[in-house]
Amino acid sequence: MAKKSSVSILCFLIIIFSAISVSAQTCDETAGNFKPDSPYDMNRRLINFTLASNVTDHNGYFYGWTGLYPDIVYAVGMCSPGAGPEACSQCIQDTSDSLLKSCPNQTDSFTWLGEEFLCLVHYSRKPFSGVLILEPSNVLFNSMDIAKENQKEFDSVWDVLMSRTIKSLARNNLSTSSLSFSNSKYYANDTAPVPDFRNIWVLMQCTPDVSSEDCKLCLEKSVDYYKELHHGKSGGIVRRPSCFLRWELYTFSGVFDHIRMPTPSSPPQPSPWPSKTPFVVTNMPKKDTSLSGGIITAIVIVIFFFIIISIAIVVAVFKRKRNQKIELPTESVQFDLKTIEAATSNFSASNKLGQGGFGEVYKGMLMNGTEVAVKRLSKTSGQGEVEFKNEVVVVAKLQHRNLVRLLGFSLQGEEKLLVYEFVPNKSLDYFLFDPKKRTQLDWTMRRNIIDGITRGILYLHQDSRLKIIHRDLKASNILLDADMNPKIADFGMARIFGMEETVANTKRVVGTFGYMPPEYVTHGQFSTKSDVYSFGVLILEIISGKKNSSFYQMEGLVNNLVTYVWRLWEKKSLHELIDPIIREESERDEVIRHIHIGLLCVQENSAERPTMSRIHQMLTTSSIALDVPSPPGFLFRKGPGSNPAQRLEPGEPTSMSFACSLDEATITDVTPR
Incomplete structure (x- = not known):
C-alpha cells in the first residue's frame, strides 16, 4: 500500500513539473533572421504593440502589415470564441510579447496559446493571408499510454470523433454559435464517450482566411500525423500556422461547459487512463513497481525540492515584473525621407490638407496603397522639436478607435515628419x-x-x-x-x-x-x-x-x-x-x-x-x-x-x-x- 502511494505521489509531482516546463513557441529557423534594432525589428515591435487592440477592434481576428519592402512585417492575431474583448486583448498581448522574446531574431514565428480559450499570433516576412501553411508544426503529447486491452475500442471511438469534428468544422456547423464575441469561423469542439470509461474531448480551429477545403486538409494531416507518431498516448496537441488540434480525456477549455454528456446506464468502471495529464515533448519513463521504497522516496524528495525552487523563481520574477516601472517602447516605424517625398509628390501644394499648430499636413499614398496624412514640422519654427518628440512617444502608445493612429515618423536633417492614418472627412x-x-x-x-x-x-x-x-x-x-x-x-x-x-x-x-x-x-x-x-x-x-x-x-x-x-x-x-x-x-x-x-x-x-x-x-x-x-x-x-x-x-x-x-x-x- 505504501509503495502504491509513493508511486502515485511520484506521478503527480512529475505531472506538475512537466506542466511548468512546456514551451509552445515555434520559431521558423529556415525563413531567415534579422539584426537587432534593424527596420524589420522596429516594424515587428510596432505591430506587436498594436496587435492586441487591432484584434479586439476587428471582432477577434486581424491580419495586417506595417513597414516597406524589404522590411515589411505581416501579422495575424486571433482569439477563439469564448474570449471577451478584455481577455482576448490580454491573451494576444501576452502571447505576442512571449513570441518576441522566444524568437528574438527569426523573421517568421507563430504560436497558439491558452487554456480557457485559444489565441494565435503569427509573424512573417511574407504575406500569408489565404495561404494554407502546414509547416513548421509543433506537436506535444501526453506521456501516459492507453491500456493495450482498451486500445482497439478506444481507437474506434477516437477515429469517428475526429472525422465528425472535422466535417462539422469545415461546414461551419458550430457548437459555439451562441458566442457573440470573436471570430468563430472554422471552429468546433466535440466529445464522445468510450463505453464504461472516460469521454474523449476534442477542439479544432483553422484561421478564417483559408478555404474550407484547406482547413479540412490541414486538420486531417494533423490527425494522421499524431496517429502515426504518437498512437496510444492519452492526449495531445498539434499546432500549425493555419490550424490547431487538441484532444484530451478531460475537459480542458471553458467552451465545453455547455455540453451535457448522457448519464451512463451502469456505474463506470475504474478508468485505465490518467487524470489531467500535462503535455510533454518526450516520453516519460514507465513506472516500475519493482523499485524499492527508498529509491522512490529519494526521487520524490529530489523532484519536490526542484518544484519548490522552480515555483520560488517564478514568484520572484512575477513580483519583480509587477513592481517594475512601466516602460513602453518609444520606437515606431521610421520611414525614409524619400519614401515620404514620393508619397506626397514632394509635398506638393495639391496634396496639402491644412496647417496645424506647428506644421503643415499633407495627404500621401505609400507604395502598398495605404493612404496617409503627413505632418511636416516647420523648418523655420524656433519651437516644435520638443512637441514632435513628445507626439511620437505619446501617440505610439495609444490605440483606440476614437484616436488618430500614428503609423510612423521620419527624422532626417531638418525634416521632422509624423505619418498618420488618413482620415478622409477633415476636421x-x-x-x-x-x-x-x-x-x-x-x-x-x-x-x-x-x-x-x-x-x-x-x-x-x-x-x-x-x-x-x-x-x-x-x-x-x-x-x-x-x-x-x-x-x-x-x-x-x-x-x-x-x-x-x-x-x-x-x-x-x-x-x-x-x-x-x-x-x-x-x-x-x-x-x-x-x-x-x-x-x-x-x-x-x-x-x-x-x-x-x-x-x-x-x-x-x-x-x-x-x-x-x-x-x-x-x-x-x-x-x-x-x-x-x-x-x-x-x-x-x-x-x-x-x-x-x-x-x-x-x-x-x-x-x-x-x-x-x-x-x-x-x-x-x-x-x-x-x-x-x-x-x-x-x-x-x-x-x-x-x-x-x-x-x-x-x-x-x-x-x-x-x-x-x-x-x-x-x-x-x-x-x-
Whole structure:
C-alpha cells in the first residue's frame, strides 16, 4: 500500500513539473533572421504593440502589415470564441510579447496559446493571408499510454470523433454559435464517450482566411500525423500556422461547459487512463513497481525540492515584473525621407490638407496603397522639436478607435515628419462652423460625435496604459472618418501623468484661448479636469454650431460662448443656444441635458467638474440626475481687437492673459508661474 502511494505521489509531482516546463513557441529557423534594432525589428515591435487592440477592434481576428519592402512585417492575431474583448486583448498581448522574446531574431514565428480559450499570433516576412501553411508544426503529447486491452475500442471511438469534428468544422456547423464575441469561423469542439470509461474531448480551429477545403486538409494531416507518431498516448496537441488540434480525456477549455454528456446506464468502471495529464515533448519513463521504497522516496524528495525552487523563481520574477516601472517602447516605424517625398509628390501644394499648430499636413499614398496624412514640422519654427518628440512617444502608445493612429515618423536633417492614418472627412470645425456644411450634421450625428470624443478622452485619462492629458482639445483637433466617427488628433502638447499623479504645474502654458481653464492660464496648473473644461466648450460649440470666439463683445458685453450660455442658464433660456438646423428635428430635452453637462464641465472650480467616467455615465444614462452648475471660469485676450480664441504658443508672454469673474467690474491681472 505504501509503495502504491509513493508511486502515485511520484506521478503527480512529475505531472506538475512537466506542466511548468512546456514551451509552445515555434520559431521558423529556415525563413531567415534579422539584426537587432534593424527596420524589420522596429516594424515587428510596432505591430506587436498594436496587435492586441487591432484584434479586439476587428471582432477577434486581424491580419495586417506595417513597414516597406524589404522590411515589411505581416501579422495575424486571433482569439477563439469564448474570449471577451478584455481577455482576448490580454491573451494576444501576452502571447505576442512571449513570441518576441522566444524568437528574438527569426523573421517568421507563430504560436497558439491558452487554456480557457485559444489565441494565435503569427509573424512573417511574407504575406500569408489565404495561404494554407502546414509547416513548421509543433506537436506535444501526453506521456501516459492507453491500456493495450482498451486500445482497439478506444481507437474506434477516437477515429469517428475526429472525422465528425472535422466535417462539422469545415461546414461551419458550430457548437459555439451562441458566442457573440470573436471570430468563430472554422471552429468546433466535440466529445464522445468510450463505453464504461472516460469521454474523449476534442477542439479544432483553422484561421478564417483559408478555404474550407484547406482547413479540412490541414486538420486531417494533423490527425494522421499524431496517429502515426504518437498512437496510444492519452492526449495531445498539434499546432500549425493555419490550424490547431487538441484532444484530451478531460475537459480542458471553458467552451465545453455547455455540453451535457448522457448519464451512463451502469456505474463506470475504474478508468485505465490518467487524470489531467500535462503535455510533454518526450516520453516519460514507465513506472516500475519493482523499485524499492527508498529509491522512490529519494526521487520524490529530489523532484519536490526542484518544484519548490522552480515555483520560488517564478514568484520572484512575477513580483519583480509587477513592481517594475512601466516602460513602453518609444520606437515606431521610421520611414525614409524619400519614401515620404514620393508619397506626397514632394509635398506638393495639391496634396496639402491644412496647417496645424506647428506644421503643415499633407495627404500621401505609400507604395502598398495605404493612404496617409503627413505632418511636416516647420523648418523655420524656433519651437516644435520638443512637441514632435513628445507626439511620437505619446501617440505610439495609444490605440483606440476614437484616436488618430500614428503609423510612423521620419527624422532626417531638418525634416521632422509624423505619418498618420488618413482620415478622409477633415476636421470637425470644417463642417461645424461652415453655414452650408453644418447642415450635414443632424442631431444624431452630433450626439455620436460627442459620445466618440467622450470615449476617446476617457481612454486617455483612465483606460490607456498611461494617463494622458491632451491639453489642446478643440474642434480643429477632432478629425472625422468616412462614417463621421470622431478621432482625436494633435498630441504635440500632451502630457503623460504617472498613475498616482493628479495635478501638475508648468511654466510653459500652451494651448488655445477659449478652451483653456482659468487655473491653467493663470497658474500653469493642469490635470484631467483641464481636458474636461475643453470638452465642455466643445459640447457647447457642437450644439450651437458657433465658435467660442464668435460671442466676443456680443450685446455690448465681454463674452465668450461659456459666459453666453451661463446667462441663458440664468434666464432659463438654454433652448436659444441650439443650432436652428437641429432645433426642429432634435430631441429637445436630450439636447438641453447635453448643454447642462457642458456647463458642469466648465465650472470655474476644477474640483467641481465631473470626471470623464462620470460624464460618460451622464451622457449614456438619462436617469442620472444632474447637479446644478456653479458659475464658469472664462478667459479672453487683452485689448478690444484681439481674438479670444487665439492659440497661445510656448514662450509667448502670459501676462496678457486675464482671469475674469462674472462681475464685469472686477478684472484681475495675474501672471502665471
